[in-house]
Amino acid sequence: MRRVKVGICGLGTVGAGVFNVISRNIDAINARANCQISISQVGCRRDNIDCDLSKSNVSRDIFDVAKNPDVDIVVELIGGTTVAFDLVMTALNNGKHVVTANKALIAEHGMTIFAEAASRGLIVSFEAAVAGGIPIIKALREGLAANQVNWLAGIINGTTNFILSQMDSKGREFSDVLAEAQAKGYAEADPTFDVEGIDASHKLAILASIAFSTPLSLDGLFTDGISKLEPQDVTYARELGYAIKHLGIARRSEEGIELRVHPTLVPESSLIAGVNDVSNAIMVNADAVGTTLYYGPGAGSEPTASAVIADVIDIARVMDSYPDSWVPPLGCDAAQLKQHKIMDIEDVETGFYIRFSALDKPGVLSDVTKIMSDAGISIEAIIQREQPAGEHYVNVIILTNVTKEKFLDEAVVHIENLTTVRGNVNFIRLEYLDQI
Numbered sequence: 001m002r003r004v005k006v007g008i009c010g011l012g013t014v015g016a017g018v019f020n021v022i023s024r025n026i027d028a029i030n031a032r033a034n035c036q037i038s039i040s041q042v043g044c045r046r047d048n049i050d051c052d053l054s055k056s057n058v059s060r061d062i063f064d065v066a067k068n069p070d071v072d073i074v075v076e077l078i079g080g081t082t083v084a085f086d087l088v089m090t091a092l093n094n095g096k097h098v099v100t101a102n103k104a105l106i107a108e109h110g111m112t113i114f115a116e117a118a119s120r121g122l123i124v125s126f127e128a129a130v131a132g133g134i135p136i137i138k139a140l141r142e143g144l145a146a147n148q149v150n151w152l153a154g155i156i157n158g159t160t161n162f163i164l165s166q167m168d169s170k171g172r173e174f175s176d177v178l179a180e181a182q183a184k185g186y187a188e189a190d191p192t193f194d195v196e197g198i199d200a201s202h203k204l205a206i207l208a209s210i211a212f213s214t215p216l217s218l219d220g221l222f223t224d225g226i227s228k229l230e231p232q233d234v235t236y237a238r239e240l241g242y243a244i245k246h247l248g249i250a251r252r253s254e255e256g257i258e259l260r261v262h263p264t265l266v267p268e269s270s271l272i273a274g275v276n277d278v279s280n281a282i283m284v285n286a287d288a289v290g291t292t293l294y295y296g297p298g299a300g301s302e303p304t305a306s307a308v309i310a311d312v313i314d315i316a317r318v319m320d321s322y323p324d325s326w327v328p329p330l331g332c333d334a335a336q337l338k339q340h341k342i343m344d345i346e347d348v349e350t351g352f353y354i355r356f357s358a359l360d361k362p363g364v365l366s367d368v369t370k371i372m373s374d375a376g377i378s379i380e381a382i383i384q385r386e387q388p389a390g391e392h393y394v395n396v397i398i399l400t401n402v403t404k405e406k407f408l409d410e411a412v413v414h415i416e417n418l419t420t421v422r423g424n425v426n427f428i429r430l431e432y433l434d435q436i
């Protein structure tokens, strides 16, 4: 039987999962790969107590793995975009195929890495980079290859979904739940990448590139996080029949492609509204198949290892017949990828949830509805919530029908200028997701 040798770089959460799942399931993995896979070297600065390395060849220098003549596939699991980039390029320069779970690396340097790999007849795979254990890359790139994708929308960051789920079900403050997420190991010590939507934007860029056969790029991708969300908005949204989810959305329209990551009201009857805690889910709407939903664990040691090892098995199967049975990383050859116009968020059309504080006296609401009507925005629902006794202002919450964001922005300026309105107008985008 053919032998395929794997080198693992980084033995943290995912690295340990990969080491342990390969060790535990080696017979099934070999049967599926139709070869004999072994871990010939592990690169880690220190041992991980979750792994029995007693029979392993360990190097304290990950670059040893990338240069080791006894390694066919380098698995990059160190994270980041600097050393990881050097490591992947070193592996390619030394004739190794590469598997990575690193979304930041692929989103920022994917085109350079893929070009280098293609020029050397090597494969770079990255299933685990988006939605951890959910095989969404393969589904989008291969399972839906016959389709024109119209749109996709996903909960693609488990930390933000955990925080929003807790704010929703327990009425807790953002900062309070974030502290718990950090204590539970869901959120990093520096949670900026998660809560400000940067991690989700990396993943959305990768999904959109495959869905729309366009080069990987973060340019024009609108990103907003959840750190400014207030529990009262989560509560009011529920009263109106909506859940707030942090979504990555990519949509094709006649004007170009929308790429955006932001908190979003979704109807509570939609499947995605029921995806809670650290789970991920991606809905894909495509012309032939209609709407499909992919759900599961978006992170974690062994769920992510499941995707990493699937890539190793794929490469092991086809590496000797490259490029005959090879699927290009973004679904088609680089020459076939087309640059599309990325739409400015101002031109994107969505519904809106609006909240502001207004004097509780006759005529105020009619001023507001006139402003909306002058901006060409129709109102779907309006509610007014009393403030504590003695307070003369009430919270006004409005749901609008679909409109361009620039029209909403105009209306917001006029509403904020009303002498009867106090403070800023807060808004959150709203998507119906075809009611699925």
Ligand SMILES: NC(=O)c1ccc[n+]([C@@H]2O[C@H](COP(=O)([O-])OP(=O)(O)OC[C@H]3O[C@@H](n4cnc5c(N)ncnc54)[C@H](OP(=O)(O)O)[C@@H]3O)[C@@H](O)[C@H]2O)c1
Pocket (backbone or CB within 6 Å): 009, 010, 011, 012, 013, 014, 015, 043, 044, 045, 046, 062, 077, 078, 079, 080, 083, 101, 102, 103, 104, 128, 129, 132, 298, 299, 300, 301, 304
């Ligand atoms: N965790 C998840 O659920 C998940 C899910 C999907 C994708 N990913 C991606 O998978 C990758 C790994 O994530 P992780 O959660 O496993 O991270 P992690 O637990 O922090 O592990 C990273 C490991 O890489 C090592 N490392 C970092 N820089 C190194 C260097 N310059 N030289 C040698 N070793 C180095 C670290 O060693 P030290 O301990 O010595 O610092 C650590 O053991 C990231 O790209 C992440 O985005 C993670």
